[in-house]
């Protein structure tokens with residue numbers, strides 16, 4: 001008898017696979033809103049100051065370096081890095097939308113080429129800003145962001161190669177990894193603010209050399225990469241408990257991401273907008 005009633009109940013209920021995918025979609029919606037908040041910060045903070053010729057006012061956003069007198073090349077490298085960062089942050093979200101890939105494949109290909117080129121430019125430019133221009137709070141934190149930059153180059157290569165060879169499943173997996181590592185600097189801000197709100201700033205120093213300041217640049221790309229791999233494994237797995245456990249994990253990540261975004265918007269981004 002229990003089987004007779006259990007079967008329709010199973011059909012009516014939401015399957016573990018759907019719950020897992022739903023948790024992924026929820027995280028993506030929060031992240032997409034957060035990436036666009038970051039874009040609006042970049043445009044709102046840097047475009048008016050740049051167009052007004054007030055380059056020294058870039059530094060009002062709390063940069064380590066930024067505008068430096070008599071360093072035209074460094075200043076140009078800095079502002080092109082920042083303005084192109086708005087493009088990757090906006091485009092990454094668009095690229096991962098299934099509807100764009102299905103309905104506008106040519107648009108997906110063109111944005112994809114531009115996204116990969118700009119991501120490579122940002123990674124190489126960022127590494128040069130750190131090690132050639134010398135923009136770093138300390139070597140350990142700088143090394144963390146540098147590793148993220150190198151991972152961008154690796155993930156960009158695989159994403160492009162699999163796309164060109166029409167290995168679509170591998171291309172999709174590498175594109176998600178690329179999205180995560182390109183979002184590494186965004187994750188740093190989100191993680192930093194979530195941690196600051198949750199702990200009152202434990203391990204953070206004004207000089208940016210506390211244990212949290214050094215660990216966050218590493219964890220900001222390592223944790224999302226590991227969570228992404230676990231999510232992919234759970235999607236492929238047949239285990240119900242694994243799928244449900246990972247869905248729960250993703251919901252926790254949604255909460256942390258939303259908390260960090262709230263903090264970043266209130267404390268880092270909105271106070272610097274010029275419009």
Ligand code: HEM
Pocket residue numbers: 042061062063064065066081082085086088089119122123124125126127129130135145146147148149152181182183185186
């Ligand atoms: C690929 C995605 C990236 C995005 C979206 C991005 C975004 C940004 C933004 C918005 C700024 C201005 C700082 C601010 O106003 O908060 C910035 C500065 C900077 N970025 Fe990136 N960046 C990316 C990649 C990288 C990488 C891979 C590195 C290093 C390997 C890097 C190194 C730097 C450095 C050194 C600065 C100057 C920071 C300062 O003067 O305080 N960036 N980036």
